[in-house]
Amino acid sequence: MTSLVAMGLAARAEEPVITSSLTTPTPLKAAPTKDGKLATQTEIVAGQDQIPMLTASSADALQGAISMYEEIVAGGGWEQIGSRTLKKGAKGDAVIALRQRLIRENYLPFDSLSSGSAGLYDETMEDAVRAFQLNHGILPSGIVAEKTLAQLNVPAETRLGMLRENLPRVEAYAQDLSEFAILVNLPAAQLETVENGRVYSRHNIIVGKLERPSPTLASKVSDINFNPYWKIPASIVARDIVPKYLGDPGYLQDNHIRVFDGVDGPEIDPTFIDWTATDPERYFFRQEPGPHNSLGTVKINFPNQFMVYMHDTPHRELFGRNVRFESSGCVRIDQVSTVVKWILDRTAAPLDEVSYQNLTTTTEQFDQKIENGPDVRWMYLTAWATEDGRVNFRPDVYSLDGTGFIFGQPQPRTY
Incomplete structure (x- = not known):
């Protein structure tokens, strides 16, 4: 990864036939878990032969x-x-x-x-x-x-109805899925990095609120932004930023949010604007990089029509909850550095922990293009099965079961 080498932040590289048991089942046992109060864990499980939520054989298992x-x-x-x-x-x-x-x-x-x-x-x-x-x-x-x-x-x-409901979803999400992939299951609020048909790491994530649900999609990682600017969507400006500013005139300055007359326009003084009578799309709001930034230290991009992405967060305490439907649609990843380094190790040049920390503790923005990046699937699976005989169920948080929903933007829930 020559661009990282040029910055003096290059990694110090170190040398580092499935059948379904559902037809002739054997009793299931729990996998080892860590102590604590969380139902799911963020951890690297490489070498433990754990089967992902989605594979080419998932439809047969289901x-x-x-x-x-x-x-x-x-x-x-x-x-x-x-x-x-x-x-x-x-x-x-x-x-x-x-x-x-x-x-x-x-x-x-x-x-x-x-x-x-x-x-x-x-x-x-x-x-x-x-x-x-x-x-x-x-x-x-x-x-x-x-x-x-x-x-x-x-x-x-x-339970039978849930399994049937999710079969077409599994078939659609698995289409053209490579063995190098990032799988996000919204109802489970979990992410898996997958290579060669096995889970490399599993992460707790924060996904869209009921009133701002995350979409489902199929894409591929295209680039990674270190120390990103947050280019705030107009919908969030209208619903969150402007109301907070009206209640606290210091809010924008305290949160390092600048306002511009258009994306490429000059910066303006927000105190000169009558925000109660101004369309939020009239101006462009941008939050500067740093520890205050809502995207945290890194942002993972992939082409999609919904303008969503995966990112870090300064509010890591939210990962300590079992119910993690708190975002405005994007996905926040616990221990995101594991995912970033996993992507770079397999597509560019390795980035060790020291180099990663050197890069992310600055406020200088740096973008890394990713060639042949992992597939990305944001999925809505309330039930799925794996080839080792496990059958999983999760709550229908966005009330989509029974609607035929597979890909797209769910409608907000207001109750």
């Missing part, structure tokens, strides 16, 4: 899941679990009912019901509950409480 749930529904579905907290060491009829419920979705083998410990919440059941929680985006505590009970009690017919 069709296998549909067949399995059709059999469950034909067999009468499953019984509701009573509202009681259960955890390791519990005994009695409630534990037997939970065991029966987990068997129905193949989290436990059928013969465990006839064992002498069928009424004991043992370590095997705890592992099964953790696997269920992971597949539903719940903190994998191994304890059955309110959130887990709610998901256990979703009817089998509803």
Whole structure:
């Protein structure tokens, strides 16, 4: 990457047949997780053979899941679990009912019901509950409480409908997908970097608010901006920036936002403008690079009609929440440096941690073109299956199930 070399910030390079089990399932176990209160983790998982949310075989895996749930529904579905907290060491009829419920979705083998410990919440059941929680985006505590009970009690017919609803989405998102890709699942608020059919890293992300939903799209990374300017969209100026300025005359200066008479026009003094009677598209608002910048230290671009992108954020505390629908449509990435360095390592020249920090601690803007960058998919998957037999479900946060939605800009939700 000669441009980075010229800046004196070059990296110090270091030498560093899938089949579906859904037709003949085996009981599922939870993957190892870190301690904490987050249901999902940001981490590098390279070498752990973890299957991505989307591959060329995803439609076949999902069709296998549909067949399995059709059999469950034909067999009468499953019984509701009573509202009681259960955890390791519990005994009695409630534990037997939970065991029966987990068997129905193949989290436990059928013969465990006839064992002498069928009424004991043992370590095997705890592992099964953790696997269920992971597949539903719940903190994998191994304890059955309110959130887990709610998901256990979703009817089998509803789950089958969700699987069917997502099959055309999976087929569309997988079309022309290479093995070098960035996958964003909006309902899951997670991102995966993928190479050679396996996950390299997984990231918690912040996606669009219900009233400002993120779109779905297919594209390819084109360039990366370090220390970017934030060219503020007129819609955000009207809804956020101008109202805050009217309430606090120091807001623009405090946040290093400058106003121009058009994109290439001269800078103007905002105090001379009657903002209560001015169309926000009349002027161009730009936030300067630096620690205050809403895009953080880096922005990842890809061609799309929605003017969205992926970026860092100065408000990293939001990644500590399990519900992360807080943006105006773009995607903010936890530990974005991992994604950036992963892209550069495979398309340009490696960028080590010291060089990355040297680059991003300045306020000098630097743009890096990316040749043959990873594919980008922003997806709306409320249900998906992987070739190792895992069936995943997430809430329909934008209320799009049942509408035939695949690609595009969802309508805002106002409730």
